[in-house]
Amino acid sequence: MTADHFFRRGLRPLLVFLFFFSLTSFSKSDELQPLLEFKSALQKSNPNVFSSWTPGNSTCSFSGIVCNSNGFVTEINLPQQNLSGVLPFDSICKLQVLEKLSLGFNFLHGGISEDLKNCTSLQQLDLGMNSFSGEVPDLSSLGKLKLLSLNTSGFSGQFPWRSLENLTSLTFLSLGDIVFEESPFPVEVLKLEKLYWLYLSNCSLGGRIPEGLGNLTLLENLELSCNQFSGEIPGDIVKLKNLWQLELFNNFLTGTLPVGFGNLTSLVNFDASGNSLQGNISEMRLLKNIASLQLYDNQFTGEIPEELGEFNKLVSFSIFGNKFTGPLPQKLGSGANFVFIDASDNFLTGPIPPDMCKNGKMTYLLLIQNGFTGGIPENYANCSSLRRLRVSNNSLSGLVPAGIWRLSNLSAIDLAMNNFEGTVPKTWAMGSSLLMIALSENQFQGQLPRSMANCTMLKYLDIGNFSSRLSVLQLQSNNFHGTIPKTWAKGSNLRMIDLSENQFQVEGSRCPF
Template sequence: HDIGKLKNLRLLEIYDNNLSGKIPFGFGNLTNLVQFDASNNHLEGDLSEIKSLKNLQSLQLFQNRFSGEIPQELGDFKYLTQLSLYDNKLTGFLPQKLGSWIGMEYIDVSDNLLSGPIPPDMCKNNQITDIALLNNSFTGSIPENYANCTALVRFRLTKNSLSGVVPKGIWGLPNLELFDLGRNQFEGSIASDIGKAKSLAQLFLSDNQFSGELPLEISEASSLVSIQLSSNRVSGHIPVTIGKLKILTSLTLNNNNLSGNLPDSIGSCVSLTEVNLAENSISGVVPISIGSLLTLNSLNLSSNEFSGEIPSSLSSLKLSLLDLSNNQFFGSIPDSLAISAFKDGFMGNPGLCSQILKNFQPCSVESSGSRRTSSRSKCLRLILGISSSTMC
């Protein structure tokens, strides 16, 4: 309790210990405190003693057991630039004035029980680089002026109850590397501005209500490493320009309303390790070029409308997962893919046959030669028949 007598104290770092208990009464007397870091301890109780520390620039209390509401007075801290309170049990609303003064550099209040709207002014001075509000119960929409967050590098809002349309300018923020909006209720389409996001590496939008088509401009975001867009309402075709994404490793578009063909240009995405297009309405043949994706280890095309033969080029891949089930494939399953680990991945294609897998009809001479070969044979017999009649 005597710590409150150290009225000239400016820096207090007590992080990474086994401290327990509450912030002591009288702590609020440390009005000259500029930095306070008590992170990674076992501290508990509320933060009421913090509300008088108006000279704070950095407040780090993450990974503790603090509860109660964040003092609204923090919104009046004119010098506060760094706020990290993640992994506690805090409730209530974030102070709506946060960032209204000198401007925040980063805020992380993830993994709490916070609710209410996102503060509108955290980008006021275009200094903030990291906004992490994930795993709470925030509601409302993303403020329009967040499109001015030109210094923003990481924007993480996953696992909340946010909704509405994402402001158009946010898609094209020039320094944004991580954009995570997963598990919310966002709607609208991905804006063509995404082509301006030259630093964007990770795009996580799964489990929302996004609709519309994938813009061609997404292929201009050349730093993309991962596109996670599963469980939305996205429609239209996969852009034919997808092959421009040379360092893309993960493409997850399952459970949408995509249609059309899988473009041959996907074979130019030479860094792909995972492709999941399950539960769409994609049709046509699987492009042979997919066999050139030598780093690919997971391919899920199940529950679509693919047809034709399974490309033998898939045999050159070192796949740990292959799921082509519930499509319209026909012909022989390539012997090198006819292993028990992949057996279920061929189910739901009545036209498939195999000399190796027991659950499939054995291939006849005609089917093992493929329907295309069969058609050519019939054509040849017809030509020979015509020639014979002519000679007679």
Template sequence: MSPETASTTYRRNHFFLLLLIGFISTVSSDELEFLLNLKTALSASDTKVFDSWRSDNSVCNFTGITCDDSGSSVTKIDLSHQNLTGSIPFDSICQLQSLEKLSFGFNYLHGSVTEDLNKCSKLNYLDLGNNLFSGGFPDISSMNGLLYLYVNSSGFSGILFEFLSIYRNSEFSGTFPWSSLENMTELIVLSVGDNPFDKTPFPEQVVKLVNLNWLYMANCSIGGEIPAGIGDLTELINFEISSNDITGEIPIEITKLVKLWQLELWGNNLTGKLPVGLRNLTKLEFFDASINNLEGNLSEIRFLSQLKSLQLLENKFSGEIPPELGEFKHLVDFSLYRNQLTGTLPPQLGSFSDFNFIDVSENFLSGPIPPNMCKNGKMTELLMLQNNFTGEIPASYSDCKTLTRFRVSNNMLTGVVPNGIWGLPNAEIIDIAMNNLEGGITSDIANAKTLGQIFAAHNRLSGELPPEISKATSLNTIDLSHNQFSGKIPATIGELTQLSSLHFQNNKFTGQIPKSLRSCGSLTDINMAYNSFSGQIPADLGLLPTLNSLNLSSNQLSGQIPSSLSSTRLSLLDLSNNKLAGAIPESLSVDAYNGSFAGNLDLCSQKVSQFRRCSSDTRRTSTQLRTVITCLSIASAIALILLAYFSYLKNKSLKEGQPRSFKEDSWNIKSFHVLSFMEDDILDSINEKNFIGKGGSGQVYRATLKNGVDLAVKHIQNSDSGHRKKKHSGNQKSMEFDAEVETLSSIRHVNVVKLFCSITSEESNLLVYEYLPNGSLWDRLHTSKKLGLDWETRYGIAIGAAKGLEYLHHGCERPVIHRDVKSSNILLDEHLKPRIADFGLAKIVQTDSTDGSTHVIAGTHGYMAPEYGYTYKVNEKSDVYSFGVVLLELITGKKPMEAEYGENKDIVYWVCSKLKNKETVLSLLDSGISDAHKEDTLKVLKIAIKCTSRLPALRPTMRTVVKMLEEAKPCELVSIIITKENDGKKKIDKILP
């Protein structure tokens, strides 16, 4: 080749190379733009996923991005599990022409999935599951090469979306586009469950997808019968269609699915028997057909030896449990609760595996309890109540340290309760009631640190209560009634500060009722009837703030009825058949307590006709008797009289607005802001004329300073005030109070009420807050102070309160769980801007907590999340639920609890019952909301429904709630004011937003 020819060839090749490079550069530039659009639309505050997404970086080096071998085209986007929020710009990313995989699963993405998704026609993998999308799912017929489709638990809705988007002219039908599946013949995974689609029969398109090996259609409004064609899906290893409205029998064709590993049919309306041939499913490891109307025997189950989990609870199965189940070497979860089964349990049940739990409660089973279910030390729950089991509790369960629930009540068990049962270190409930068991509670109970409930009523238990019971500090319920316990109740029982229910009736207890019960501030129910208690009724019982029921009848109690009981709000009071004397307190002499004092011959009353009238001599004699008893039992009687007199003067001065002794206390002030007032300015305000209300933990007064500024002062009386304290207990209480106040005082947010300072003494705590002149949101929505709030104002209150809670959950050094979010704890300033208030129940989430939760039950009925009913583990998601209720109040104008909802029903139930059609959805809205803002209101209704999801995991975080509310900002209204000029022509004078 000549030099000239070589030069020409070089120039030509160089030209094509430059052209190719230019083309590649152009493609990469476009794809870079599409991906940067995606980055702009999403937020990932908790991860660094987008740090590499820079314009100066190669697209193929972006986190979550995969390119083809040439590096010229994006083929995969995988941003699952990244805590992402925002809406996906499908119109942009579906322009990536070579895109084969799109995965956004397990994030917090919201908004709608638009028709633009259909442009991603080359996808073989699509995962949008476990997000917070709204609206229906678009037609995806163009994706006929799809192999994997995950859209489960993504918030896609049916009818509700239709009406939430009525003003948006949405083209989505509200149902899943089942017809899109007709050409997806290669589909391997179809996961569409946990979405509230419109109800539809079992889609016929599904049974034609013969290559499916994973089919998840649980909880997505499927009805009708399972078609016989299900037998054609012979590649299935997983079939889940739980929690729908499936009717009819389990088709016999299902026995053809011999590769099945999991079969989930629970929560439907299936009838009939287990199909003959179910034994063919020999690879089945998980089988759940619970909560149906199935009947017949379990003979087909005896061949399924690979089972790890068998759940058939709440059906109508009868006959005996196949003995072969005792030989199953993999079975770990076994639940046949509430059926009609008879016979015995296989004696070897659980002997060969790491058995986890058994629940065979509410059957007619008999014989002994199998002894080896905790042989490998892994069992967590043993639930066998309400059967006919006999024999003793096997001693082997004393060493089962993993047990959290031990329930064998309502059987015919005999023998002594093994000592170690009482000391199981992880037990949360021990239920042995209604048997013929003997023995007593042993000192082993000191090891039961997590034990919350003891149910041991109606047995033959005896002996004294060990003082070590006070070491089981999580106890909230103790029922030892109808046994033969004797001796004194240990004084240390007062250390059980979480105790709410105490039932000791029908035993042989003696001695005095412990005064230490006063320390059990959560007690609501005390029953010590039919024992031999003596001495006086402790006056301190009347100081229990939540006491609702007190039964001390049929004992040997003497002395007077404490006047302190007058301050309680008892729905039940029974002091009958004792040896009480003196006058019945006037406030207890009401019809509600008729019969509460019968059988006490030395009582008198001026109002209760069944008793003799109290004469002055009688009252004087009773007073003298009380003085004698006091002198004999308390050496420092004079000191106590002086203390009582001092307390009387103090209370009197407070009521009269002259807090002389109150001011003379030794006060300690801690400021958290620059103060323009003195201690005395605040103390002077604590009087009746300045009283403005009662918060969750104290009375609130208005303090007007000399400069005209108003403050709010909460007066919290120390619970030990006026009573003998243990050494250092007052200091400890003060330290705890100061620690909590200091934490809350560090909060600086425009939507959280400002705490200026705390002023404390040995007797009282004063918290000085900013004064909010418009009261609470509750007042403005529901009381005589009700205001006609327009939607813009309601929205402003909602977004402000949400930002306050977001700050508490996400903006503090340690998250703060308020635990009593409600409209009465949202205060409004002069401009109706909201403040989150009343932290009487707030708890700081400990940084070393393993689950980020608090184990204290608190809150207000109607606002409390459902998990309060079954767990003590309450976290930020419980606040989210309560905030969702507040949103419903703002939207509907109704209270959380009203008679029209039905008995034991709340606003969440009522709203959900109205999500049927256009008219019922719109009927939810408060009449004070204008038609122009109904679309905006419906957007917030959608958010409220997400917040009040029954499952905490499905609720958004407050950070996500704020973002969704910001996107639901009301459209600006334009008012055109038209005036007429002198010539009669109209003109636009001005435009007002």
């Protein structure tokens, strides 16, 4: 081999090395200017965020910046930094290996320029919870995206749904709470088989929810609430066995729950309220991991599955405004830190389950307008966490447990339109937060306790002190007696008063009413 040949063989790789070294050095130094332009666009909103963004520092030491092992910027992480301004995507997308742009929960505004298409290395784009305007530009070139979060970002117009055909790597898609132009469910979503998170609530979608969602078998969260969807819940949704949250509330859905709905045994939160669903909920007996079950404002019928009483994770249960019959499971809440129940406006009967406040966590007990019988279980006299106790318009009877009158956290006590009897204790220890007292149409008797004069926050009263906020006083159809001071009505905002069918006397008068 000649020396000349040897020299040429050795020189070639050296030249290649020098070329790439020169290119690399140039590219790294060239990243400073785009970042300084980014800083210039947003600095006035929060200069403290950019205090480290100076030419004297390495770009990799800038706050919120992450670099790879070669020193190139791969991430801009500045969520919740009170940033305001218009994003300079013409500068941002000069960062050739930028993989993550996280700017959620700020006050960014203005439009998103077409320059976004040049950010072809992006894998995560989070611009949610901002105040942008205009339309979302075409996203087709961002084929590496795994996470796209734009919820509550202020955009409008038509979303480029067709772009999603190229974003087949998406695992997380959040486009909710944006006033887009009305459109049907985007069928492009059905091809995103890697999705585990899909949030399309309140983004102007309508028509039917299509079959095909069942093919997105990795889904753990599916939120389609507050749209204009109609028709039935698609049957193949029962294939999504990894779902822990399913939210369909405030649509126009009809029909019954799909056959096999009980297969969704991973469900923790299910909310289908505010629709026109019907039929029974017998398959709910299999959802042992459910913690929050919201079915209110529908047309469900039949009985509540007894198995719900065995669920030791169920803490929130709302079924008001349906047509349920039969009893509530008597073990309901006994094995869980039960917090909330609203079974009002149904046709339920039987006794109130005794142990819903067994663990001392329950705040709301709402059973208005049913056919419950028996009394208020003694256990609730010790439920110090209780804030609202409303059981009016039932067939309850007997004495109210004495401890009920001593629950200091109550903001509402509503026992009206039942058959309760006995007296209201003179030592009723009502808390200062009490806003509502309703005892009308029972068999109470005796004098009103003077302690009611301390309830200065009352807004609705059918036994108590007139306050400047009071607008309604209803005490009719009881056996109360005693004297009502004339000063009670002084300065009040009463619009309605009914003291009929009692034995009251107004101060200075001999005439009972």
